[in-house]
Amino acid sequence: xxxxxxxxxxxxxxxxxxxxxxxxxxxxxxxxxxxxxxxxxxxxxxxxxxxxxxxxxxxxxxxxxxxxxxxxxxxxxxxxxxxxxxxxxxxxxxxxxxxxxxxxxxxxxxxxxxxxxxxxxxxxxxxxxxxxxxxxxxxxxxxxxxxxxxxxxxxxxxxxxxxxxxxxxxxxxxxxxxxxxxxxxxxxxxxxxxxxxxxxxxxxxxxxxxxxxxxxxxxxxxxxxxxxxxxxxxxxxxxxxxxxxxxxxxxxxxxxxx
Amino acid sequence: xxxxxxxxxxxxxxxxxxxxxxxxxxxxxxxxxxxxxxxxxxxxxxxxxxxxxxxxxxxxxxxxxxxxxxxxxxxxxxxxxxxxxxxxxxxxxxxxxxxxxxxxxxxxxxxxxxxxxxxxxxxxxxxxxxxxxxxxxxxxxxxxxxxxxxxxxxxxxxxxxxxxxxxxxxxxxxxxxxxxxxxxxxxxxxxxxxxxxxxxxxxxxxxxxxxxxxxxxxxxxxxxxxxxxxxxxxxxxxxxxxxxxxxxxxxxxxxxxxxx
Numbered sequence: 325x326x327x328x329x330x331x332x333x334x335x336x337x338x339x340x341x342x343x344x345x346x347x348x349x350x351x352x353x354x355x356x357x358x359x360x361x362x363x364x365x366x367x368x369x370x371x372x373x374x375x376x377x378x379x380x381x382x383x384x385x386x387x388x389x390x391x392x393x394x395x396x397x398x399x400x401x402x403x404x405x406x407x408x409x410x411x412x413x414x415x416x417x418x419x420x421x422x423x424x425x426x427x428x429x430x431x432x433x434x435x436x437x438x439x440x441x442x443x444x445x446x447x448x449x450x451x452x453x454x455x456x457x458x459x460x461x462x463x464x465x466x467x468x469x470x471x472x473x474x475x476x477x478x479x480x481x482x483x484x485x486x487x488x489x490x491x492x493x494x495x496x497x498x499x500x501x502x503x504x505x506x507x508x509x510x511x512x513x514x515x516x517x518x519x520x521x522x523x524x525x526x527x528x529x530x531x532x533x534x535x536x537x538x539x540x541x542x543x544x545x546x547x548x549x550x551x552x553x554x555x556x557x558x559x560x561x562x563x564x565x566x567x568x569x570x571x572x573x574x575x576x577x578x579x580x581x582x
Numbered sequence: 583x584x585x586x587x588x589x590x591x592x593x594x595x596x597x598x599x600x601x602x603x604x605x606x607x608x609x610x611x612x613x614x615x616x617x618x619x620x621x622x623x624x625x626x627x628x629x630x631x632x633x634x635x636x637x638x639x640x641x642x643x644x645x646x647x648x649x650x651x652x653x654x655x656x657x658x659x660x661x662x663x664x665x666x667x668x669x670x671x672x673x674x675x676x677x678x679x680x681x682x683x684x685x686x687x688x689x690x691x692x693x694x695x696x697x698x699x700x701x702x703x704x705x706x707x708x709x710x711x712x713x714x715x716x717x718x719x720x721x722x723x724x725x726x727x728x729x730x731x732x733x734x735x736x737x738x739x740x741x742x743x744x745x746x747x748x749x750x751x752x753x754x755x756x757x758x759x760x761x762x763x764x765x766x767x768x769x770x771x772x773x774x775x776x777x778x779x780x781x782x783x784x785x786x787x788x789x790x791x792x793x794x795x796x797x798x799x800x801x802x803x804x805x806x807x808x809x810x811x812x813x814x815x816x817x818x819x820x821x822x823x824x825x826x827x828x829x830x831x832x833x834x835x836x837x838x839x840x841x842x
Binding site: 335336369372374392393395396397399400401402403405407408409410411412421422425448462466468 | 587594648733736737739740741742743744745746749758761762765766769
């Protein structure tokens with residue numbers, strides 16, 4: 325279980341970036357969304373032990389995290405720049421290195437993510453999106469029960485995005501997957517959606533309910549993108565006339581029906 | 583041996599409006615070179631300590647003391663090893679002098695890097711006909727130091743959790759980190775080069791600068807102080823003796839006024 329108790333954080337003597345964040349998350353895919361600069365990446369780095377909170381406690385499966393050394397073997401962190409995670413030189417070498425440390429097998433993940441064609445390519449030759457998928461696959465190969473992903477869907481096309489989410493869902497049976505993103509196209513497929521705003525958790529719960537709050541806070545255009553993604557054209561067509569409450573009801577209807 | 587987190591933090595600074603930041607970049611560059619010569623030439627501990635105190639005061643004025651401490655903290659193991667070697671190889675006074683020189687020299691250069699607007703510096707250097715072929719790469723190299731240190735920090739965090747890098751005084755797996763950072767630097771340079779070429783950078787003989795740096799009183803004062811220090815270093819006056827001499831003179835004067 326991932327436990328955050330009253331986390332406060334600021335860089336140096338600046339303004340508070342996180343103001344009293346408390347969370348308790350079990351196995352599953354959990355996603356944190358929020359406007360730019362709301363503290364998502366900072367929170368992920370605090371969980372990984374890379375940043376020390378000014379106040380508060382981080383616990384991963386009962387172990388208190390005071391520095392990055394404490395979280396080695398407990399969690400893995402894929403930064404927003406996937407290049408920083410992959411040691412290569414080829415994709416196959418990267419997987420082999422991880423498997424030497426963690427054991428296990430890579431075939432199911434290679435199949436699941438559709439990485440056969442990329443295996444013999446050099447990391448430096450891959451596109452940003454391909455690097456990201458390979459980084460996520462490497463993270464899934466690590467034998468850790470907490471995976472932290474910063475902006476995992478940037479640069480991914482719909483096919484890779486769907487494959488990635490499927491793999492994350494399968495892995496989440498015995499792992500906590502914590503995603504920080506601004507991409508509302510992936511959030512409908514998570515267990516918990518957390519809305520972070522101005523360093524505070526504004527809402528947390530099932531995606532449909534939180535998305536309603538997100539819409540209420542003025543992110544209508546992103547909701548329209550989201551609706552476009554789920555191909556509900558009737559909703560998309562009438563986005564200009566529906567009220568936030570109607571939108572909420574429509575979203576809830578969609579989630580209840582699927 | 584290098585604490586990447588503190589090293590990256592050392593370069594994170596926002597634009598400040600202090601006399602140090604406002605001073606003319608060219609005069610500041612000359613001042614920095616002069617002070618560096620003072621530190622390099624002099625073997626007088628008093629003079630080197632004076633230079634160190636002066637540059638520390640400048641850092642206080644420029645409100646960059648936190649960055650300096652962060653930078654020194656990031657190098658703590660390196661400094662410890664060097665100190666150990668110096669005290670083994672040299673006599674204590676000589677070792678202290680060399681250490682003071684290393685500290686003063688590093689802080690001098692670092693304070694200049696942190697408190698200078700590179701565009702203003704380029705403008706000033708262009709005015710004295712330094713070719714753009716030298717200016718542009720230097721400016722870009724200086725600008726990418728904070729970015730690269732941030733990349734290195736991000737990569738080191740990810741690699742530690744991947745168990746590829748084991749942090750200690752002599753870290754294991756440092757080659758993986760270096761490979762990542764170097765390849766990232768090449769990628770960045772490639773992107774930057776393309777972006778600059780797309781903006782016709784370097785095609786025109788002269789660049790357009792939106793503002794011109796001004797010669798402030800502070801820039802002249804700092805240059806004068808550094809020049810005096812250089813003269814003292816060249817002439818070879820031992821500052822500590824000189825200070826004692828002045829104190830004795832003051833005492834004599836006090837006695838003179840007391841007893842008539």
